[in-house]
Amino acid sequence: MEFIRPDSIDAAVAALQAENAACLAGGATLVAMMNADLVAPERLVSLRDVAALRTAMRQPDGSVVIGAMRRHRETAEETDLRDGQRVLSDAAGQIANPPVRNMGTIGGSCAFADPAADYPPALAAADARIALVGAEGRRTLPADAFFVDWYETALEPGELIESVILPPAPAGTAGSYTKLARVAGDFAIASVALVLGMEGDACSHLAVAVGACGPAPVRRRDVETELLGGGLGDSEIRRLTDALADGLDPVDDVRASADYRRRVAPRLVRQAIAEAKQCLSGTQ
Amino acid sequence: MTGASITLKVNGADRPVAAVAPWTTLLTVLRDELGLTGAKRGCNQGVCGACTVTIDGEPVRSCLSLALNCTDCEIATVEGLAPAGSLAPVQQALAEGNALQCGFCTPGILIAAHALLRRNEPLSVDEVRAGLSGNLCRCSGYKKIVEAVVRASEARP
Ligand code: FES
Ligand code: FES
Numbered sequence: 001m002e003f004i005r006p007d008s009i010d011a012a013v014a015a016l017q018a019e020n021a022a023c024l025a026g027g028a029t030l031v032a033m034m035n036a037d038l039v040a041p042e043r044l045v046s047l048r049d050v051a052a053l054r055t056a057m058r059q060p061d062g063s064v065v066i067g068a069m070r071r072h073r074e075t076a077e078e079t080d081l082r083d084g085q086r087v088l089s090d091a092a093g094q095i096a097n098p099p100v101r102n103m104g105t106i107g108g109s110c111a112f113a114d115p116a117a118d119y120p121p122a123l124a125a126a127d128a129r130i131a132l133v134g135a136e137g138r139r140t141l142p143a144d145a146f147f148v149d150w151y152e153t154a155l156e157p158g159e160l161i162e163s164v165i166l167p168p169a170p171a172g173t174a175g176s177y178t179k180l181a182r183v184a185g186d187f188a189i190a191s192v193a194l195v196l197g198m199e200g201d202a203c204s205h206l207a208v209a210v211g212a213c214g215p216a217p218v219r220r221r222d223v224e225t226e227l228l229g230g231g232l233g234d235s236e237i238r239r240l241t242d243a244l245a246d247g248l249d250p251v252d253d254v255r256a257s258a259d260y261r262r263r264v265a266p267r268l269v270r271q272a273i274a275e276a277k278q279c280l281s282g283t284q
Numbered sequence: 285m286t287g288a289s290i291t292l293k294v295n296g297a298d299r300p301v302a303a304v305a306p307w308t309t310l311l312t313v314l315r316d317e318l319g320l321t322g323a324k325r326g327c328n329q330g331v332c333g334a335c336t337v338t339i340d341g342e343p344v345r346s347c348l349s350l351a352l353n354c355t356d357c358e359i360a361t362v363e364g365l366a367p368a369g370s371l372a373p374v375q376q377a378l379a380e381g382n383a384l385q386c387g388f389c390t391p392g393i394l395i396a397a398h399a400l401l402r403r404n405e406p407l408s409v410d411e412v413r414a415g416l417s418g419n420l421c422r423c424s425g426y427k428k429i430v431e432a433v434v435r436a437s438e439a440r441p
Binding site for chain 1: 288305306307309328329330333336342343344345347348349350352353396399414415417418419
């Protein structure tokens with residue numbers, strides 16, 4: 001096994017162009033898998049010294065570019081994330097526990113793509129894009145297209161995640177992440193990422209992504225769009241949760257049964273919307 | 285491969301280590317090469333917190349940190365909390381509060397608690413529980429540990 005610590009994105013991409021090379025970000029997942037003899041890359045490309053991956057920047061248009069090596073703790077405390085973009089910082093603060101949040105990175109978490117992880121639904125609800133760089137150049141993908149299947153992403157061999165890009169959220173929207181877990185810091189049994197805007201009693205912005213209930217986050221943009229402009233009452237929320245339920249594909253695992261997840265997910269959606277409405281009416 | 289020769293800065297001292305393989309964790313170097321056996325290998329998976337040390341002042345998992353990635357960092361272990369023969373306030377607080385039984389989890393708890401106490405303000409039970417949520421204790425129960433850390437935070441000037 002070779003160990004390389006490049007100090008630029010170009011050098012990192014060049015080092016990745018080898019058989020069985022892997023990026024080492026925070027180590028929280030890759031090193032655990034190496035310790036368990038589950039993976040043994042022939043070349044480890046540590047991204048630790050690539051300063052360009054460690055920054056987060058708010059752009060003039062209000063979008064925020066978060067470098068792949070930003071750690072969960074930094075994203076949880078990121079003051080550049082505003083309004084509905086807070087869905088991402090809320091999720092970051094609920095990942096694992098303080099020492100792991102000091103290590104784990106947004107790029108590492110996205111690349112591993114655990115469907116029960118906290119970032120995927122938050123990124124889906126925020127309409128985030130994932131920026132990738134490889135030997136052939138750069139491309140960006142919407143979160144929906146990036147998270148492909150159980151632990152599978154659109155990353156090609158020799159490509160790495162450069163950043164995550166959050167578009168501006170409309171002023172006055174609220175972003176929240178609601179997670180049901182067995183104990184604090186565990187992976188989710190089910191989770192709901194929400195970006196909500198209300199103008200008076202009318203819904204002006206709605207994005208709901210359900211996590212941990214299938215290979216990738218589940219959103220129903222068609223129904224979200226239909227509900228815009230109306231009051232978000234019980235029957236409207238019911239239409240949304242019924243539609244979301246059609247898209248869920250949960251499994252039984254050590255945390256909960258698939259059946260339990262199906263039952264609890266709509267309740268989490270209702271709870272998340274009720275809390276966000278409350279919080280919005282408090283600030284108006 | 286035979287591995288690299290590196291120097292780690294541990295508890296303020298430069299510690300040379302020879303023949304470090306890429307997959308060698310900081311925890312392995314601390315325990316097996318440097319004889320610093322305070323940090324414990326509980327799960328080796330990042331779950332239990334027994335291996336917690338600080339890197340550049342922040343608590344992290346030494347079992348998930350590769351030694352070759354730590355060559356330009358300040359590493360601190362439980363052995364560095366106080367000079368030999370004396371106890372840091374957080375150690376004193378856990379001892380006085382009978383907040384340990386077998387002691388396996390204690391070094392990790394001490395490091396995490398020490399980092400919390402740096403905030404230099406009285407901490408609530410909930411703040412301490414959140415701060416120590418990454419550290420499992422399999423025998424003494426958490427109540428006395430949390431109480432001891434809360435007391436230590438209140439006793440500070
Ligand atoms: S040994 Fe590192 S977290 Fe358990
Ligand atoms: S005192 Fe035994 S594990 Fe905590």
